[in-house]
Amino acid sequence: MERMAADKLIFHKTCFCCKHCKKKLSLQSYAPLYGEFYCVFHYQQLFKRKGNYDEGFGHQQHKDRLLVDPSFL
Template sequence: SDNTPDQAPRSSAFQPACREMCSACSKKVYPMEKITADKYIFHQTCFCCKQCKKKLSMYNYAPLYGEFYCIFHYQQLFRRKGNYDEGFGRAQHKNRWLLRNAAGVVSHESKSEA
């Protein structure tokens, strides 16, 4: 009887302030502690280098495949193998191109023989 048509009931007026989850720890991230980097959301304390665990900021990080590194380790891992894929423990990206090109050559050869 208190509620006029213009007022919402009190129970629905409260909305939780946090709906986002940290990409590192999977816990709720509140706006005051939120950092967004490369479309990922973190707590300020969870945003750290994968290699050395040093806390990162928006000015000193480098992303690669959804993982984040301090500038020092990003450069060090690149120098180790001379490319980003092998330096970071992945198969070389050029291998995918070679396989794709080889498959394309086979399909073109089979079409020309027909």
């Protein structure tokens, strides 16, 4: 069985699929986010729907994770 590597992970070629639609991905047509892999179309669609990459994928927004010393505010 053929293998391929993406983002330092090894996949069977037939198992490297979009998390959303299960379409087979290639090294030239995928978008990684938080260890998940998406086809470019669904990555962009999920981004547009929520307005930012974090919310579109069910993760906490970067601005909410930012640690700021209150004395700087």
